[in-house]
């Protein structure tokens with residue numbers, strides 16, 4: 117059984133057994149009712165007994181029917197509760213795992229998978245616990261119970277029905293295996309289509325801009341066709357499995373009918389007994405049929421659980437060993453020592469990189485696109501860990517600190533600051549849940565949003581709109597700076613923090629960064645060479661390695677890549 121399902125089943129055994137128990141009671145009730153009705157109908161053929169037995173038969177039948185009805189109600193309630201419990205535990209497991217993931221991990225599993233797993237997969241899996249497992253228990257107990265009821269009336273019929281009802285399950289299993297394969301294709305095509313659909317929706321403006329929306333709509337149609345094909349295959353195999361199993365059931369019931377008719381004719385069976393045989397013979401299969409219906413949901417659940425398992429199995433543990441040796445150089449700041457890093461299946465993004473960020477100074481990283489600047493930032497934020505080499509912060513190895521502990525010392529303002537629907541206050545308090553208004557206003561002031569916040573009638577309680585849509589690009593970036601300031605981190609990384617803002621906002625943000633440089637340690641990644649000229653040290657990266665480093669003046673005198681970049685940019689600015 118799938119590991120995830122097994123883990124969840126352990127916590128739900130009580131509920132699963134309770135549903136199976138109540139289902140069994142329903143079967144006991146149905147059997148009793150069948151016997152009462154058969155007994156009464158049988159007595160119609162013996163008129164002298166009709167009147168005396170009618171009253172008590174009706175009373176007993178009503179009682180049993182009421183009991184069965186109540187048991188069905190309780191079963192429904194238990195199923196609902198079990199499904200709800202399963203849903204809650206599964207979502208809790210998935211959410212806590214997803215929240216544990218760092219940027220690299222989320223990229224690895226894919227945001228679409230995380231969404232389909234926590235929405236669709238959970239819906240599919242709940243049936244496994246509320247319906248499939250209880251039906252599985254009942255499908256074994258029910259035929260055995262009925263066998264003992266019928267064996268004294270007709271041993272061959274009781275035995276045949278028992279055997280057929282028990283072999284129905286393996287036959288059904290054969291179809292299930294084929295369906296499972298189709299299911300995998302179904303999930304893949306569903307993911308594929310959903311991912312493409314979400315991408316197209318997100319980039320609809322761009323697609324329209326380049327007149328590519330029709331092309332995307334065509335590809336989306338093709339992906340929908342693949343999904344439909346998988347659904348059709350599933351329906352075909354499902355239908356065949358239904359035909360085969362129904363044929364087995366009807367053949368067995370027909371045998372019971374013919375056998376009973378023959379025995380009535382030769383006088384070895386009463387009409388009441390024959391009626392019991394007929395009524396109960398179908399009950400033999402009701403649990404198995406319920407199981408077969410549920411087994412299709414179980415298949416979906418197993419496939420879905422596979423998806424969930426991929427997420428739950430993602431390794432979120434990070435190397436952590438407080439006893440790691442200290443920095444042999446005891447550098448006062450951050451030091452990357454011969455660090456290499458590579459993304460899965462790709463050549464090395466960083467190769468034997470060494471750099472230092474002295475405390476209180478400003479260090480810049482520049483270089484052509486793809487040279488490894490953002491990867492360096494990710495390593496410095498501990499979104500990922502070096503494959504070899506070490507990073508030290510104020511003498512301590514990065515891996516001797518937990519990521520959350522480390523991030524008290526180092527904050528980052530990314531290219532695109534993420535804001536959440538809600539107020540300015542709520543968005544800022546992500547960085548410091550205990551911050552009071554004075555602290556929040558001070559951070560906003562320092563980030564260059566002072567006049568903006570004072571112009572808002574609701575002040576800190578102003579709404580930022582969906583994902584910060586009520587703010588301009590520049591204001592969103594400044595909110596990111598305010599958030600980083602509130603984290604009180606000594607070290608701050610600005611990764612192309614002005615790449616998506618207008619020139620006026622860019623100027624304001626660089627002024628803010630200039631002020632921050634007076635009191636903090638900054639690591640600035642920027643493609644705009646003019647903005648890093650004042651840095652205490654500039655590292656020029658090329659193909660994941662440090663090609664040059666020094667101040668603007670030394671690098672200009674030295675010539676090489678840095679000078680090339682500066683000259684090229686100046687030429688572009690003149691051309692503009």
Ligand SMILES: Nc1ncnc2c1ncn2[C@@H]1O[C@H](COP(=O)(O)OP(=O)(O)OP(=O)(O)O)[C@@H](O)[C@H]1O
Pocket residue numbers: 223459460462465483484485486487488489490491492
């Ligand atoms: N998530 C990823 N998966 C695989 N490869 C990646 C990933 N991110 C970056 N890379 C690769 O690693 C190398 C370094 O990328 P990185 O983003 O660090 O460069 P960069 O200098 O920041 O580029 P840019 O200036 O364009 O942002 C590139 O070859 C890039 O293709």
